[in-house]
Amino acid sequence: MNKKIRTGIIGASINNGWASGTHIPAIEHLDEFELTAVGTSNMPSAKKSAEAFYADHGFDNMEELAQHPDVDMVVVSINVKEHYNAVKAVVPAGKPIYCEWPLGSNTEEALEMQEWIASAQLPNAIGLQARQAPAVQYVKDLLAEGYVGKVLSANLKISIDGMGGVGDKSSAYLYDRKVGGNLLTIVGGHNLDAFTYMLGDFTELSATTAQQFPEVELVDIQKVIKKTTDDQIMITGKLTNGAAASVHIQGGVKHQTGLTLEIFGDNGTIVLSAPASIQFGSHQLRGAGSTDNELRELTIPDAYYSAPHSLYNDSGIVLNMAQAYRKFAKDIQEGTTLAPTFADAVKLHLLLDAVEKSAQTGERQYL
The missing domain is CATH 3.30.360.10 (Dihydrodipicolinate Reductase; domain 2)
Structure with missing residues (x-):
């Protein structure tokens, strides 16, 4: 069995209802992942959020989160106007990236972000979880x-x-x-x-x-x-x-x-x-x-x-996210492209x- 994919979430604040209500519960239900790091806009919030979500590390710097040896994959779950800078900060770490939809504030940003990912040959997924x-x-x-x-x-x-x-x-x-x-x-x-x-x-x-x-x-x-x-x-x-x-x-x-x-x-x-x-x-x-x-x-x-069966009665908000994560895990571990990508x-x-x-x-x- 493959080891768990240690995940860092940029935007995993206790004040971010989307990340805390979807990404984190999905990860908690899946054997393939574990949450090891959270990133927020300031250290007091990062530390408080890390404690709340049982993550080992809290960051107020996106580059440091992405570069940390306890992080294998990075999730970008923040306001769309910050996606471009977040992905730009994460790509040099050479790790798989899952970014919320919309990818960029406009198509020009999205194209550039997709080019970064393609050049670095990084596994990537876009948060279009309705497909799952x-x-x-x-x-x-x-x-x-x-x-x-x-x-x-x-x-x-x-x-x-x-x-x-x-x-x-x-x-x-x-x-x-x-x-x-x-x-x-x-x-x-x-x-x-x-x-x-x-x-x-x-x-x-x-x-x-x-x-x-x-x-x-x-x-x-x-x-x-x-x-x-x-x-x-x-x-x-x-x-x-x-x-x-x-x-x-x-x-x-x-x-x-x-x-x-x-x-x-x-x-x-x-x-x-x-x-x-x-x-x-x-x-x-x-x-x-x-x-x-x-x-x-x-x-x-x-x-x-x-x-997992534990999510079968979920309305779909967490279920769909978990199914998207599970497909992305295969993409990371086996080189497939089951999850929708930045190109999509x-x-x-x-x-x-x-x-x-x-x-x-x-x-x-x-x-």
């Missing part, structure tokens, strides 16, 4: 096996209550286009990646975006800020298999309905639904094949669960660029 969700994997295989026959069309609708006209101080960056973390890149990125992973890439698309909330009230500090991001995104296009596709992503919905993906084929239908964005799990599947008279619930086979991230950044360009120019984009 059992439901997403199962739908991908059902389509490949011809469950619905020829895919005629697919439509995806996501509505969330956030990223509209109300937020707080900690989420203020989501409304600043320059930062690169917003409704299109975060919610759109995760969902479009899963959509194309299951169904195939867009070959052409048109997009319309709108900003229904020009200002955001930060309720905890009683401040109103200008908003430079969109809260309505609509995409139509064609996929590589010839299917027609439509995607509607909207934020700031008072009574949000979550996610619905409908896939229609000439012999059947699949419907995937969830209460929130696709990477958060809680997926429900219904389908009807060529011999069915109506839609029925589809049970996901156990083979699609690679995470660049491809997704380019897709989002095409969406923005179409929305800004009114011109159809061909990919």
Whole structure:
């Protein structure tokens, strides 16, 4: 058996709800990994977080964390505006890197980061963990096996209550286009990646975006800020298999309905639904094949669960992360490329660029 991969997480603060609620529980459930180091913005926080998460080391310097002999792999789980500098600091250590999505604040940053990784030939993974969700994997295989026959069309609708006209101080960056973390890149990125992973890439698309909330009230500090991001995104296009596709992503919905993906084929239908964005799990599947008279619930086979049994009842937030980590462990130890990589991230950044360009120019984009 391979030794455990000693992991250092940049951003593993007790105040970082994402890292502490996903990365750290996933590592705790997996035999392949152990958390040995945490990095935060200052030493008091680093020491406190290291103690809370039972890590041996706390750092306020990214280079020192990456270079430490007790760290075999580095995870970057901080604000997207800091990803570029973090990856730049970590690459010289010559260790595998897992970075949260979005990879960079823009495509230029993402391309440069991918070039660093490729030049150093480092195992790398991007945090597009929805691909590892059992439901997403199962739908991908059902389509490949011809469950619905020829895919005629697919439509995806996501509505969330956030990223509209109300937020707080900690989420203020989501409304600043320059930062690169917003409704299109975060919610759109995760969902479009899963959509194309299951169904195939867009070959052409048109997009319309709108900003229904020009200002955001930060309720905890009683401040109103200008908003430079969109809260309505609509995409139509064609996929590589010839299917027609439509995607509607909207934020700031008072009574949000979550996610619905409908896939229609000439012999059947699949419907995937969830209460929130696709990477958060809680997926429900219904389908009807060529011999069915109506839609029925589809049970996901156990083979699609690679995470430990202790996570089988998890909604998916930790489960999907654990499955992503398990695939990345194989990539590190066996030289495979099972987890999505920085190259996949660049491809997704380019897709989002095409969406923005179409929305800004009114011109159809061909990919």
